[in-house]
Amino acid sequence: MDQIEFKADMPIMAEADICSYTVGGRVWIASGGRAFLGRGRVQLLELVEQTGSVRQAARSLGMSYRNALRLIHNINARAAAPLVTLNQGGRGGGGAALTAYGHHAVAQYYCIEEQFNLFLAEHTAGLVL
């Protein structure tokens, strides 16, 4: 948040006077009624795609490898088709990548998030409080 600069000639304001209202929220894609793809999981998927490695993606997010792998298995199991391929590699470990369906799902999420950000901005501008 922006710091408010007080000047000598400004009236002293009660805390309530400096409150600024906004509309906030979160949005996600659900599968079978349960959260399936939100911002955090999309970040994980994108890092998997960028690095080709679940281990490196997990490290970037400060998440354990075990937890990242569990999330990816959960995402794949609850999708109409896998979003991530996990190849058991030999020397140097396996490679991981987004499938075409995974790319499509991530793009859909961002499309919804973009619309949601517009929703929040519009309703923040419209607040009369």
Place this chain on the structure above:
Amino acid sequence: MDQIEFKADMPIMAEADICSYTVGGRVWIASGGRAFLGRGRVQLLELVEQTGSVRQAARSLGMSYRNALRLIHNINARAAAPLVTLNQGGRGGGGAALTAYGHHAVAQYYCIEEQFNLFLAEHTAGLVL
């Protein structure tokens, strides 16, 4: 969630075949960048208005009186004007009620929530996954 009834002549479906995607989310009014009025707090305020009592409102929500009172003080402190009046009563305890500003804030929240529900329905209908 609805139970899916399997019949003898239905093909056996993999888990992936029965996933149904929706767009879900949460929305709230924030003050100074922090959540200020979401569904849970609005329920509390409405129950305070209906019962005239923080204690009864808390009980209806399975929340401790202490916690409900703390929430209400927090809401009042972070608003441009108090949303709830707390009168220290004599015999029988004090009465609590929404102020005109409190009624207005609750109405604003519901207006936003209604628009958000339309947003979710529209984007669920538009999902191509």
